[in-house]
Amino acid sequence: MQGVAMVVWRKMGKKGFSSTSRALKSFNGYGYQINKSPPLLALDIPDIWTLHSTTNHGPPPPPANNSNEQTAAIIDGKSIAEEIRSGITGEVSRMKDAIGKVPGLAVILVGQRRDSQTYVRNKIKACEEVGITSLMAKLPEDSTEDEVLNVVSCFNENPSVNGILVQLPLPQHMDEEKILNVVRLEKDVDGFHPLNMGNLAMRGREPLFVPCTPKGCIELLLRSGVEITGKKAVVIGRSNIVGLPTSLLLQRHHATVSIVHAFTKNPEQITREADIVVSAVGLPNIVRGNWLKPGAVVIDVGTNPVEDPSSEHGYRLTGDVCYNEAVRVASAITPVPGGVGPMTIAMLLSNTLDSAKRAYRFT
Structure with a gap:
């Protein structure tokens, strides 16, 4: 690195660096720094979400009394998870009978x-x-x-x-x-090990395990007959647990993926272009109906407790997506609760079964 810096200095002579060189190099007090970019870890700052003033139109509306106002099909994660768990039960029983x-x-x-x-x-x-x-x-x-x-x-x-x-x-x-x-x-x-995440990110590689919640989101889309290939998808949130691996999985299924995060300008405008929206932010009702393209498919990962004195426990669970607005715009949507949550546990069971099959060489 020091040799490269010396070559540049000799070429420029006493006149100093050109404007291009100044853009690429900085003096750190000890020698010339070749790269302008800081270490990647220095760029890691937390996503702190706030409700954007352009999209905060007051509290969510009450549920529609007229069923004709609801156009979205409900993606029933609970029933799909039960179907998957039934298959796992059969495979576990078969393993026990065959190899003990x-x-x-x-x-x-x-x-x-x-x-x-x-x-x-x-x-x-x-x-x-x-x-x-x-x-x-x-x-x-x-x-x-x-x-x-x-x-x-x-x-x-x-x-x-x-x-x-x-x-x-x-x-x-x-x-x-x-x-x-x-x-x-x-x-x-x-599925959180760096090698599993790395193999998920690289084409031609296969991770041993895919993180459970993202895997459940994709399974919901596939089992609901939603076409992913060639579609525009937006993932809202970029956590290592949900947002990042979900975006990687959607790319694996050949969607064109955009990621919206706390520093994104005009998130509603970007989201409105999507055929598939996956929200994993952790803020209740941040995604309003006017964020959605008519006919979009919505997967709501958020599970947020909201105070509700009328509820048995004093609170109720709600998603990131304003459900009462979204059902009038989307073509299909997951409810909260009863959508992604049951699928996460089903995928954990599935991954554990796959691990056991590999360990015992059972097919």
Whole structure:
């Protein structure tokens, strides 16, 4: 690198750098920096979403009393997930009868978050229903990273465990990336390992596992007869868990994909051009009816608690998409709850089954 800088200096002589050279190089006090771009990690800043003033038209309207006003078909994730789970039950039974083995899933829960406890409880229950053995390790909130890593290592070495799931988020004092990277690639049923994500991103490569929620979104589209190839798709949100892998999967299915994030200008205008909209932001009703192209297919990943005194628990779940407006514009839409949520668990079970089949060489 130093030799290159010296060559440039000699060519320019005492007159200094040309304007082009100044645009490409900067002086850092110790020598000439060849690249203008900073390290990629320095560019990582959080997406902080706000409701755009151009799209905030007050509270969502009440549900339409006239059923004729609703035009969208409802994509029933609950029934589709039940169909998939029924197939998994049959395959687990066939494996048990043929080789005396069943898939095993280990779940690691750190802390006392109510939402995480609920998610883990639902996953354990789903395992029981399809015949998958489940193991759970509960650790207190103040556990050390090493304690969690030791639990992961034990499950890595356990041959009866085919999948390991670390329930996120972890407590703030822990390095999620470090812990997730310790999970063996062949047991990464969440699909978050960098090699799985990297292989998903590269054409001609096949990841061992695809992240569960994005995989469930694509499965909903395919099983609903939605054409993906050649269509314009917009993914709202770019998290490593949902937004990014969903955009990669849509590209794999030959859609033309745009990603809308917190720094996007005119997000409603970009979204309005899409044939397929997948929203994974985590803000209730941020996507309004006027964001949608008439006839678009909407997959709403958001699951947001909203205060509701009339509800049994004092709150209700709503999506990122203003459902009462969207059903009058879209051709098909997933409800919240009952859309993507059940599919996420079904895909986790499917990934665990696939892992066990590979481990036991069972076809």
